[in-house]
Amino acid sequence: MIERLLARLPRGARAVAIGGIVAGLAAFWVALPPLHLRTPIPSILIGLAAIALGGYAISQGVKRLGWGAVVAGVAGIGLGYLATRSSVGHLDQVVVWSALFAAMLRYATPLAFAAMGGIFSERSGVTNIGLEGMMLSGAFFGIFAADKLSSWPLGLAAAALSGALFALVHAFFAIHLRADQIVGGFAINFLALGVTGYLFIDTYAGEGTPPDVPEIPDVHLSFLEGWYFVGPILGQLNLMIWLAFATVLLSWLVLFKTPIGLRLRAVGEHPRAADTVGISVYRTRYAAVVLSGALAALGGAYLSIGFVNSFNQNMTAGRGFIALAVVICGNWRPFQAAAFALLFGFSSALAQRLPAYSESAAVLFQALPYVLTLIAVAGVIGRSIPPAAVGRPYKKQ
Amino acid sequence: MTETPPEGGGKVENPRQGGDYAPSVAARVAVWHKAGGIAVPLLTTILAFFIGGLVVLATTGKNPLTTYKAIFEGSGLNWFLEVGSYEIGIPWTESRVWFPWDTSFNSFAALNLQQTLIVYVSLVLTGLAVAFAFRCGMFNIGGQGQYLAGAIMAVWIGSELPGLPGFLHILVAIVAGALSGAIFAGIAGFLKATVGAHEVISTIMLNYVALWVGVFLFGLGGPLQNDNEGGESVPVSNDVLEESKLNVFWGDPLLQGLHVGFFVALAALVVYWITLNRTTLGYEVRAVGFNPEAARYGGISVARNYVLAMAISGTFAGLAGTLDILGWQFRLNTNDIFINSIGFVGIAVALLGRNTAIGVALSALLFAALLVGTSTRNLDPEIFRPELASNLTTLIQGLVVLFVGADVLILYLFGIRRRARQRQARTQA
Numbered sequence: 001m002i003e004r005l006l007a008r009l010p011r012g013a014r015a016v017a018i019g020g021i022v023a024g025l026a027a028f029w030v031a032l033p034p035l036h037l038r039t040p041i042p043s044i045l046i047g048l049a050a051i052a053l054g055g056y057a058i059s060q061g062v063k064r065l066g067w068g069a070v071v072a073g074v075a076g077i078g079l080g081y082l083a084t085r086s087s088v089g090h091l092d093q094v095v096v097w098s099a100l101f102a103a104m105l106r107y108a109t110p111l112a113f114a115a116m117g118g119i120f121s122e123r124s125g126v127t128n129i130g131l132e133g134m135m136l137s138g139a140f141f142g143i144f145a146a147d148k149l150s151s152w153p154l155g156l157a158a159a160a161l162s163g164a165l166f167a168l169v170h171a172f173f174a175i176h177l178r179a180d181q182i183v184g185g186f187a188i189n190f191l192a193l194g195v196t197g198y199l200f201i202d203t204y205a206g207e208g209t210p211p212d213v214p215e216i217p218d219v220h221l222s223f224l225e226g227w228y229f230v231g232p233i234l235g236q237l238n239l240m241i242w243l244a245f246a247t248v249l250l251s252w253l254v255l256f257k258t259p260i261g262l263r264l265r266a267v268g269e270h271p272r273a274a275d276t277v278g279i280s281v282y283r284t285r286y287a288a289v290v291l292s293g294a295l296a297a298l299g300g301a302y303l304s305i306g307f308v309n310s311f312n313q314n315m316t317a318g319r320g321f322i323a324l325a326v327v328i329c330g331n332w333r334p335f336q337a338a339a340f341a342l343l344f345g346f347s348s349a350l351a352q353r354l355p356a357y358s359e360s361a362a363v364l365f366q367a368l369p370y371v372l373t374l375i376a377v378a379g380v381i382g383r384s385i386p387p388a389a390v391g392r393p394y395k396k397q
Numbered sequence: 398m399t400e401t402p403p404e405g406g407g408k409v410e411n412p413r414q415g416g417d418y419a420p421s422v423a424a425r426v427a428v429w430h431k432a433g434g435i436a437v438p439l440l441t442t443i444l445a446f447f448i449g450g451l452v453v454l455a456t457t458g459k460n461p462l463t464t465y466k467a468i469f470e471g472s473g474l475n476w477f478l479e480v481g482s483y484e485i486g487i488p489w490t491e492s493r494v495w496f497p498w499d500t501s502f503n504s505f506a507a508l509n510l511q512q513t514l515i516v517y518v519s520l521v522l523t524g525l526a527v528a529f530a531f532r533c534g535m536f537n538i539g540g541q542g543q544y545l546a547g548a549i550m551a552v553w554i555g556s557e558l559p560g561l562p563g564f565l566h567i568l569v570a571i572v573a574g575a576l577s578g579a580i581f582a583g584i585a586g587f588l589k590a591t592v593g594a595h596e597v598i599s600t601i602m603l604n605y606v607a608l609w610v611g612v613f614l615f616g617l618g619g620p621l622q623n624d625n626e627g628g629e630s631v632p633v634s635n636d637v638l639e640e641s642k643l644n645v646f647w648g649d650p651l652l653q654g655l656h657v658g659f660f661v662a663l664a665a666l667v668v669y670w671i672t673l674n675r676t677t678l679g680y681e682v683r684a685v686g687f688n689p690e691a692a693r694y695g696g697i698s699v700a701r702n703y704v705l706a707m708a709i710s711g712t713f714a715g716l717a718g719t720l721d722i723l724g725w726q727f728r729l730n731t732n733d734i735f736i737n738s739i740g741f742v743g744i745a746v747a748l749l750g751r752n753t754a755i756g757v758a759l760s761a762l763l764f765a766a767l768l769v770g771t772s773t774r775n776l777d778p779e780i781f782r783p784e785l786a787s788n789l790t791t792l793i794q795g796l797v798v799l800f801v802g803a804d805v806l807i808l809y810l811f812g813i814r815r816r817a818r819q820r821q822a823r824t825q826a
């Protein structure tokens with residue numbers, strides 16, 4: 001087992017390039033708490049080392065990762081220098097690692113749910129741009145049902161159901177009517193925005209959702225509390241965050257370790273071949289799209305009844321699209337996608353804490369997750385290969 | 398998400414010839430154009446309104462027709478219903494000629510219609526922004542960001558540079574606004590052309606970048622926040638200078654009359670048609686839209702056309718933002734930046750108008766009327782709550798986009814017509 005894992009570790013120039021990226025990050029890290037080096041020289045030295053490692057990797061033909069290391073090195077020097085310039089008080093206020101990581105998990109959870117949904121849908125060959133709308137419907141119907149039925153599990157169930165229904169509409173247009181999947185998915189976003197906004201105004205009449213809606217509880221792990229660093233992060237997480245971990249693991253198991261997953265991937269790669277061996281392409285795609293809607297809606301429900309405990313019109317604010325980017329960057333694989341969800345979650349967490357420096361400039365950092373998505377999709381990280389038949393309707397013969 | 402080469406050695410089969418797969422976005426555009434006629438968009442619209450009416454009935458128990466009538470009257474389109482014998486002045490002369498409608502701007506209908514046409518200006522332009530990219534095979538969801546880029550630039554130029562003569566000032570502001578829209582969209586085109594980043598994701602992300610940059614610039618403590626006395630607590634830009642405001646040619650300038658940007662929008666429709674159908678550039682754009690591989694074999698640079706088509710799209714959207722600022726908003730506050738969704742409505746306009754100039758001209762009028770008719774200012778709250786109605790508009794937009802996307806319906810109708818023709822031909826033979 002251990003040997004098999006070791007065999008998968010990167011070797012040669014790739015390992016050097018990855019080392020360079022890590023060094024680039026370290027160049028920034030040494031200037032931050034708890035080390036707090038107040039001189040930029042270590043940052044510059046480590047950053048130069050990262051650039052050198054990157055340069056070596058490029059010379060060996062590992063271009064993408066090598067350039068990544070060079071960029072990380074330059075960024076590490078720049079950010080490290082900036083950090084040594086700013087006051088220790090500010091740094092301590094912004095960079096509280098345990099709080100940052102806990103916030104990262106909170107922001108990453110809705111993304112992870114929606115991204116897993118996106119992976120299922122796209123692995124089966126149906127592009128799902130409607131993730132955003134399905135998330136939004138989950139956010140509204142989650143809090144709506146939790147409020148009216150005074151129960152958060154019913155809220156979650158209603159959320160999943162609403163997302164599944166929107167997904168069913170998308171699936172019908174994409175699979176049976178063979179409509180353009182991008183246009184159809186975008187229509188779902190409009191529809192969800194209209195339906196949730198309409199019902200929100202109609203039910204809560206501009207007063208907002210009541211403050212006493214039952215919320216998804218936190219999981220207290222008292223035995224963890226004393227642990228250094230881990231305790232504050234994992235000791236008191238929302239139930240949905242743990243469920244997100246489980247969902248990622250389950251998605252991987254189902255997609256790559258079960259016959260169902262094999263069939264689903266076959267339908268997404270070569271529907272004609274899958275059809276020939278007796279797999280129902282339509283049924284598989286319907287199931288995958290509906291599941292993706294339910295998962296995205298669970299992510300939305302976490303936003304409304306697990307995280308902020310209220311609902312606003314269009315509260316998802318593009319998270320569904322970021323989840324889509326997470327799917328692409330994660331190469332349609334659950335664990336890689338989860339890693340990117342964490343990265344985007346971290347950038348949101350950081351954006352939330354930066355106002356300590358300057359109120360007005362901090363507004364600009366709200367754009368950070370979006371800029372990061374743009375950069376990631378632009379392929380700095382590496383080109384991803386989508387399922388061969390994604391976005392193309394299948395016509396039975 | 399990203400394009401993949403078709404299987405089976407690059408052979409893309411036509412669905413109507415019984416191939417494996419339905420066509421790509423671009424091939425669908427071709428089908429829409431072949432399908433011809435106005436019947437399908439019209440049916441789509443009626444179906445969307447019908448479902449919207451059911452929603453009204455189910456949730457409020459009110460007669461949907463009363464609601465739609467109130468929206469119609471709120472939009473001012475009833476102005477056209479009162480035909481009589483009136484006169485209209487000819488520009489730059491003193492003479493007046495006969496005209497079937499009352500152009501005096503005292504009636505409610507005329508005031509409402511002016512609002513609708515103001516929105517029409519921006520919808521035509523944002524619709525064209527989506528349509529042009531569509532003809533090149535790209536789905537530009539970034540109209541909102543490009544619109545904001547134009548608006549931000551226009552408000553900055555329009556409120557600075559005092560002493561510049563009025564005409565020149567307006568020209569500079571318009572060119573700068575359109576250009577910033579073009580550059581903003583060009584980023585997405587460039588990313589698609591060079592590294593293959595899907596334009597849907599990149600344009601959406603750019604929307605949020607534009608939004609937060611705007612909020613930063615004009616927000617509290619932002620670099621372009623107003624210098625008015627006591628204005629530090631108001632997140633709004635400076636006002637556009639008097640000489641850089643557009644002329645109002647119909648209505649009271651103090652009550653948001655219709656500005657001359659209206660003619661710019663009409664001109665843009667003509668430019669759109671000519672560029673696509675009568676220039677080499679348009680030919681290449683459409684060729685890439687139909688089939689990028691074939692265009693590449695034909696010696697057309699696909700990458701160049703992606704960037705150009707996006708930049709031209711962005712020009713239209715940037716122009717929309719510019720005209721809104723110089724024509725009637727005159728300032729930009731952060732709340733407007735959050736709430737505004739004109740760029741998204743442009744998507745529905747383009748899709749319903751099937752990406753043609755005449756289609757965009759008509760569907761923009763429909764959506765402008767819907768938007769204005771459901772606004773707080775124009776809809777009688779006794780009949781239907783405007784906040785509800787504006788969400789109803791979003792719902793109808795969604796339904797329109799959903800149905801328009803399902804061109805199997807079109808193919809089906811087209812198939813009926815074709816079969817009928819074949820039958821006719823057989824009986825004649």
